[in-house]
Amino acid sequence: MFQPVCGVNFKLKKETIPQDCMAQKPSIPKGTRDFNPAEVAKRNYIFDVIKTEFKKFGFQPIETPSFENSDTLMGKYGEEGDRLIFKILNSGDFLKKADNEAYEKRDSLKITSSISEKALRYDLTVPFARYVVQHQNEIDFPFKRYQIQPVWRADRPQKGRFREFFQCDADVVGSKSLWQEVEFVQLYDAVFSALKLEGVTIKINNRKVLSGFAEVIGEKDKLIDFTVALDKLDKIGEEGVKKEMLQKGISETAIEKIQPIFGLHGNFTEKIAGIKEILSSSETGMEGIKELEFVEKAIQEMPLKTAKLDLDVTLARGLNYYTGAIFEVSAPENVKMGSIGGGGRYDDLTGIFGLKDMSGVGISFGLDRIYLVLEELNLFPEAVTQNTKALFINFGDKEALYALKAVNKLRNESVIAELFPDAAKMKKQMNYANKREIPFVILAGEEEMEAEKFTLKNMKSGEQQKVDFAELVKVLR
């Protein structure tokens, strides 16, 4: 549905072309990206590996619309989140229905809901919750779904942060079984092993352990401040964490009580022993430990392929909504990269849409960061970006027909071959093959046609040989 305005297709006289159509310098909105063929191929490689493992683990794909009704999204991500949601302007005479008071006051914030009814998806979790509630009668619970779709955020773009990016989520909703936590650890291991990204660490924690800490130090109502500060241990160190806790009004005595947290070391079991001492008086805390031990024990029984499971009691993921397990995956130690995945359990996923008591647990893969890690470690298989295997040189219509017949037969053998579309100068055609890194060029002129042969040139070695079709297939396959 592409119509010729601005002289795109009609040969309008120059002076009749509207001014703003001339020499428009093309660009894309900040924070968005074009992906070229090599990039798409590499991204698809990651998607395909993730999808394959998702499926093996019994997850099923769903897709939801790119935009939702605004009231589905607004108020779900906090005030800051609301601000970062991209709103879609109503169609037609949208000002007609604009809120009069807001209009008079020129109040952008207040007017928004009256001129915009739809908004771009901000994550996949809220749309999933909406989906589950809307389709609850068609769904067999527990429902294991995966979803790989773009999301949009009006964040300030910066290195590695985009306004459009893909999320890859797998969640189970409708069961509180800890076997699911076990399986998510295995799923992380399966995906990163399949990507040949060995040596990732799957860090696990439990919200109940964090609650237990707050409880035993007598700061139950400062749980959020407490966990937010503790979560920063990696970045600001022990002193920094303590300073922030003090600033937030957590007493020195309280901080002293959790001192052992900073001294935790050793393996999973040893760390568990360490926090058991701290949490012995907290029922919630001990519950959290029991859950962590369940997962750890199961993984000991079924060793991971290449990943390592570790306990990180500081892990809170800056988020306050996990109610049980909390996961985060960090790249191998030799790569400087934040987390490449994360997730956890949230006990009331769908309550907001009126469906109570639906526990959910899920994990997410950070595509863009995984991409950067694979790139840095040179882990993309070479075949991923390979495409056309052979280019037939075009010597004119008669030869082109001979070539295209061979091209067709090669395609039936799943060999990707192309005919250069124009009978251009030899040099131009060879250059094209070179630039596109097509490994073989095939020359077939009158002589070859008569003998039903092809001259096959290896672009790397420069070697040439005359072959028949069967041999051609053999070399190219």
Place this chain on the structure above:
Amino acid sequence: MFQPVCGVNFKLKKETIPQDCMAQKPSIPKGTRDFNPAEVAKRNYIFDVIKTEFKKFGFQPIETPSFENSDTLMGKYGEEGDRLIFKILNSGDFLKKADNEAYEKRDSLKITSSISEKALRYDLTVPFARYVVQHQNEIDFPFKRYQIQPVWRADRPQKGRFREFFQCDADVVGSKSLWQEVEFVQLYDAVFSALKLEGVTIKINNRKVLSGFAEVIGEKDKLIDFTVALDKLDKIGEEGVKKEMLQKGISETAIEKIQPIFGLHGNFTEKIAGIKEILSSSETGMEGIKELEFVEKAIQEMPLKTAKLDLDVTLARGLNYYTGAIFEVSAPENVKMGSIGGGGRYDDLTGIFGLKDMSGVGISFGLDRIYLVLEELNLFPEAVTQNTKALFINFGDKEALYALKAVNKLRNESVIAELFPDAAKMKKQMNYANKREIPFVILAGEEEMEAEKFTLKNMKSGEQQKVDFAELVKVLR
């Protein structure tokens, strides 16, 4: 980044939950769709087949952002198109920069560009043109790209017309060679043959033939009205077409001159002979015939697998921007469905963005309609929607561990198996397997564990057998 507002995750007291958070009845915007697992699987089947053939033909994937700068899109699709483009509201205090005059007059149309700088992609052609110009120095021409991404249109939703839908486009830019037209016919044939959708008709026409008609009847300046009317022959019949032409000011004498068009019949060659007589005095028209003959001759030399190539001189696709070949694919005759694909050549694809003389030719596949046709003809392979092959019944933690170990080993053998997460009542677990149409259920209690066996139950036949792991793999694979 899902934060607990509205009591999603925090256990707020009921009275503290904001009113509008209660019992929100979830829905999605009109014209959009949720896709359930079976639907996603079927859609992906079509996408995968199309992608495989695109790749075989040497097309490479690109992806562009979901939203573009408004000036990239606006003015490219006509006034109606501009209206149907979804605009994204600027972030922050957008009214601050609102056009004052438009604000005072409450002029929705005029104010838009001052409060919205970005818009959702309306098709894939304009973004592709923008991409080519922006990245011209990295691209090796001729550039064969494919792109499969959603587009958005604020059209009035109706049966089969959506506000969000996928386009699947393959285009070549940078060559005028007619071999490309030949290859697109072959590509259509390859895709529909791979989908087992036999008997589609690939209709071809040429803009130069249409121009020739207008020329020989002396109505050159009424070309658009003429072709738009002619394009409706299918729907409104000969009399209807003539009536519309008259209404548009095309003279009776002129209409008489093209009378032979309505009487064309026979095969491709016979129809060509028929229009040759009409167009003999038009250089442009004869050029069009030459191009059509080129394609037809090549296809005769390389017969199509299952599709039929036909000449349809009424074909204009309601569009005015094609300059050479025009394609449209219609479903097999026994299915009532409009076109399931279309395309053509446009001589100046990128001129609008300042890059002249880039001829493009491309085709598009109509995913939603192809889906409906495959559904109607029952052509989706059964395997497409199959997922979990076996469900292990959960009898408690000890048995669950035994089961999950087997599940892991099955996954390594690429068999999709699941453990029911909870040690729920047997009936509930069997019901779950039934509803999800999982073909096998595996029971492993104490007895099986001791013997290192599994009781395998075929859910269809009801048969049960005790097997070891090797036999289990054999049956499930």
